[in-house]
Amino acid sequence: MGSTKSGQLAIGKNGGFGTVPAPQRVAAERSALVDRLTQAFDDRVQGVVKTVASQADQMQASAQSMSATAEETTRQASAVAAASEQSSANVQTVASAAEELSSSIVEISRQITACRVFPSL
Numbered sequence: 001m002g003s004t005k006s007g008q009l010a011i012g013k014n015g016g017f018g019t020v021p022a023p024q025r026v027a028a029e030r031s032a033l034v035d036r037l038t039q040a041f042d043d044r045v046q047g048v049v050k051t052v053a054s055q056a057d058q059m060q061a062s063a064q065s066m067s068a069t070a071e072e073t074t075r076q077a078s079a080v081a082a083a084s085e086q087s088s089a090n091v092q093t094v095a096s097a098a099e100e101l102s103s104s105i106v107e108i109s110r111q112i113t114a115c116r117v118f119p120s121l
Helices: 022-117
Strands: none
Touching: none
16 A cells, blocks of 8 residues: 555555645645535526526516506596596586576576566566
8 A cells, every 4th residue: 555745545547556646636625625616606506596587587477467457557547537527527517507497596586576566467
């Protein structure tokens, strides 16, 4: 069995024990660490991207729902405006009729008074 300067044993190319110099071992460990960190970072980024995509889908659904609600509200507001205009016209018609009725009552009252004052007319 061979050992490195740091006391580490290594398996050689032919399956036998050999030595791996410390700088190569450190580089291999560093490379493995970078690979693990890169994979962990990639996993986290993919998780964030999935979350953002899911939230974007939910926001789109909410926006479509809000748009439909706004369209319905606009339709109903138009209907209310039309009904309000019709009500206003009806009120004006009733006011005109009330004014004519009032004039008729005044005229009838005047004629009754005239009959009482001048019964022969």
